[in-house]
Amino acid sequence: MDNRKNKVLLIYTGGTIGMVQDESGALQPFAMERIYDALPLLHRTEYLIDSCQLDKIIDSSNMTPEFWVDIATIIEEHYDDYDGFVVLHGTDTMAYTASALSFMFKNLSKPIVLTGSQLPLGMLRSDGRENIICALEIASCRQVVIPEVTIFFESHLYRGNRSTKVSAENFDAFSSFNFPSLATAGIKFSFKEHLFMPMPSEPLKVRKEFDRRIAVLKLFPGITPAVVQSVVRTPDLQGLVIETFGSGNAPTEKWFIDALQEALDRGVIILNVTQCKAGAVQMRQYQASCDMDRIGVIGGHDITIEAAVTKMMYLLGNFPADHAKVRDRLWRCLRGEISMEMSTED
Ligand code: ASP
Numbered sequence: 001m002d003n004r005k006n007k008v009l010l011i012y013t014g015g016t017i018g019m020v021q022d023e024s025g026a027l028q029p030f031a032m033e034r035i036y037d038a039l040p041l042l043h044r045t046e047y048l049i050d051s052c053q054l055d056k057i058i059d060s061s062n063m064t065p066e067f068w069v070d071i072a073t074i075i076e077e078h079y080d081d082y083d084g085f086v087v088l089h090g091t092d093t094m095a096y097t098a099s100a101l102s103f104m105f106k107n108l109s110k111p112i113v114l115t116g117s118q119l120p121l122g123m124l125r126s127d128g129r130e131n132i133i134c135a136l137e138i139a140s141c142r143q144v145v146i147p148e149v150t151i152f153f154e155s156h157l158y159r160g161n162r163s164t165k166v167s168a169e170n171f172d173a174f175s176s177f178n179f180p181s182l183a184t185a186g187i188k189f190s191f192k193e194h195l196f197m198p199m200p201s202e203p204l205k206v207r208k209e210f211d212r213r214i215a216v217l218k219l220f221p222g223i224t225p226a227v228v229q230s231v232v233r234t235p236d237l238q239g240l241v242i243e244t245f246g247s248g249n250a251p252t253e254k255w256f257i258d259a260l261q262e263a264l265d266r267g268v269i270i271l272n273v274t275q276c277k278a279g280a281v282q283m284r285q286y287q288a289s290c291d292m293d294r295i296g297v298i299g300g301h302d303i304t305i306e307a308a309v310t311k312m313m314y315l316l317g318n319f320p321a322d323h324a325k326v327r328d329r330l331w332r333c334l335r336g337e338i339s340m341e342m343s344t345e346d
Contacts, residue, residue, distance in 0.1 A: 134185045158182065
């Protein structure tokens with residue numbers, strides 16, 4: 001019998017969960033030791049917890065690809081020493097970080113669970129206690145190993161690259177509109193194992209390059225040529241995510257298609273993502289997406305904007321010399337981020 005206790009590495013990056021109020025009442029991040037002060041129960045778990053924090057603790061509004069690489073590097077360097085990883089993160093950009101990490105870790109065989117809270121851990125009604133403890137239980141679980149990057153929030157475990165922050169107020173702050181939750185926490189955890197990513201047979205591979213030279217263009221009725229052109233003519237732009245209407249529709253006016261064509265001619269890769277929270281882009285379902293399809297805009301299926309942005313940066317960063325590959329992989333499912341059969345990125 002294996003008497004070894006499972007081990008989890010708890011990585012603190014910042015966010016409300018570990019914040020205190022300064023004299024003016026504004027919330028400021030504090031250091032990791034305070035988490036143990038606020039949650040002495042952590043010393044009593046059946047698994048072992050080690051903790052560390054980023055060199056710089058941030059409000060997640062300051063998140064950048066450099067921090068994604070720092071988090072990934074901590075996990076990579078300790079990958080063999082732990083059974084699972086919990087990342088404490090601000091809620092504002094948690095879905096971006098979860099998506100970015102999902103792309104960085106190819107052939108992941110251990111759980112990486114992100115969590116945070118809407119109220120600081122030190123407050124009486126904080127949702128942080130429940131979120132941290134459930135995230136740790138999931139990351140340390142022996143019977144059920146979830147080999148993917150997930151977000152645990154208010155009773156639900158979501159696939160990270162399917163998640164979106166939906167409330168700045170409710171404890172139930174996240175949702176995954178196009179994919180069911182992977183587990184729910186009641187008296188017991190109820191795991192939906194048939195939904196998990198398959199356990200990989202190949203060794204872990206961590207890719208850490210991101211190309212930030214992308215833009216997101218959110219359409220609205222009445223958008224002017226000047227606005228569209230200012231975005232597509234951004235110097236050195238490599239990738240553009242357009243947030244379109246409904247099932248991937250956009251104005252059919254000539255100036256709009258010409259502006260996209262101009263960017264495509266300069267080698268910019270354009271991905272069409274819907275502004276709708278649920279459902280998918282279906283190019284050519286309406287005439288309003290036919291021209292975009294004809295000129296080479298890629299349909300993003302049911303990808304979230306968070307996964308689209310990070311996938312674009314990730315693919316451009318790791319395959320800079322091969323735009324054909326970037327275009328092809330954008331359209332495919334690499335880590336369960338879209339509802340289609342999985343492909344490999346190599
Ligand atoms: N602004 C905070 C952050 O994202 C909000 C939170 O943690 O919920 O870091």
